[in-house]
Amino acid sequence: MADHANMKLGRKAIKTDSRTLKLARYISSLPPAPASKDWTKGITAWGMMKNDTLGDCTIAGLGHAVQVWTANTGTEVTVPDRQIVKYYSKWDGYVPGDPSTDRGGIELDVLNAWKKSAFYKHKLLAFADPVYSNLDQIRQAINLFGGVYIGLSLPITAQQQDVWDVVPKGGAHAKPGSWGGHAVFVPKYDANGFTCVTWGALKTMTVAFWNKYVDEAHALLSKDWITAKGAPNGFQLGELQSDLGQIH
Numbered sequence: 232m233a234d235h236a237n238m239k240l241g242r243k244a245i246k247t248d249s250r251t252l253k254l255a256r257y258i259s260s261l262p263p264a265p266a267s268k269d270w271t272k273g274i275t276a277w278g279m280m281k282n283d284t285l286g287d288c289t290i291a292g293l294g295h296a297v298q299v300w301t302a303n304t305g306t307e308v309t310v311p312d313r314q315i316v317k318y319y320s321k322w323d324g325y326v327p328g329d330p331s332t333d334r335g336g337i338e339l340d341v342l343n344a345w346k347k348s349a350f351y352k353h354k355l356l357a358f359a360d361p362v363y364s365n366l367d368q369i370r371q372a373i374n375l376f377g378g379v380y381i382g383l384s385l386p387i388t389a390q391q392q393d394v395w396d397v398v399p400k401g402g403a404h405a406k407p408g409s410w411g412g413h414a415v416f417v418p419k420y421d422a423n424g425f426t427c428v429t430w431g432a433l434k435t436m437t438v439a440f441w442n443k444y445v446d447e448a449h450a451l452l453s454k455d456w457i458t459a460k461g462a463p464n465g466f467q468l469g470e471l472q473s474d475l476g477q478i479h
Contacts, residue, residue, distance in 0.1 A: 236390040238430050241286030241335030242382045242412035245447050248339060252359040252474055254368055254450050257467040264370040267421035270377045271433065272302040279431040280315045287319040288414040288429070289336035292380055293345065295416045295428040296451060297353050299377050304459035310351045318350060338382050338414055342449060354454040357475055363448035366438070370420055372450035375463045378418035381427070382447035384408035389444075394424075395436035397443050407444050 277298065280291030294310040301308040319325045322344040323336030345355040361368035363381065372379040387404040389395050398405045415434075419426035424437045436444075452471075462468035 232391055233393045234391060235430065237283075239282050239284065239286045239288070240385065240411040240413045241282070241288040242414040243335045243337050244412075245382060246337045246339040251339070252357065252471060254359040254361040254372060255365075256474075257359060257471050258368070258371055258375070258465075260467075261371065261375075261463075261465045263367065264374040268370070268374045268419065269421075269426075270299050270303055270373070270418040271426070271428075272299070272307070274298060274302055274307065276309070277428050277431050277433070278309055278312070280310070281312050281319070282430060285316070285319065285325070286333050286335040287315060287323070287325070289323060289338055289341045290315050290319045292414045292416045292428075293318070293341070293350055296378060296380065296418075296453070297351065297455075299416065299418045299428075300353075300453045300455045303377060304455055308351075308353075314351050335412070336414075338380065338447060338449065342380070342451070356452045356454050356457060357471060358449045358451050359471065361448050361450055363445050364442065366441070369417075369425075369441075369448060372448070373417060373420055373425075375466060376450050376452060377456055378416050378451075380414065380416050380449045380451055381445055383413050383415070383444045384446055385410040385413050385444060395434065395440045395444075397437070397439045407446075 280294045282288050282291040294315055297308055322341050326332040342358050361372045384407040387410045388398040388401045415427035415429045417425050417427045424435055426433050426435045
């Protein structure tokens, strides 16, 4: 049985911005996503990305995204832990050696920072939000862009589960957020659920778990991905770039 009780989380309150682009606008002409998709590319050494000792999940999730993108477009790149901590400091305010500053981060703030400057030489062209409760949009985001960056309000019951699932009679321990907020990258799905990368390994969650505990999602348009693979056929990249140019 899994034991994640001593692992760290770190996703703070959800922040929204009316200017954030909505993914649905750019995928309306696409056929449905396939029934399953797996971009994990056989990776086994994901690395903790310091999320076992720091509440840096908002940055660790980016590190795992870079692993997926680079593994599928060339040679896998693993961002060194010292760089993870560097960006946790730069974008989330952590001061190494000062535990009082280990407060986690906000996904939207991290993504806006990434859009302005590279993350370990890897650039984010844009991000657009699927509706987190619309699983068709979520699957399409994973299918098109190698994964989706999400936030969850984890229950205490998730600490001891090999597969994250809803515990019907879990009481207060099954309440969303009773453990805390967490950020992860999700590069795989099938008919039974979704698989994220967290704490150095792959973790599968059921559809029911997603529906109850996931509360934000962001599709990330990586320069690595778009340069190597081109814009997905039918995806309105030009329109998205035009829309981005009008955001101030």
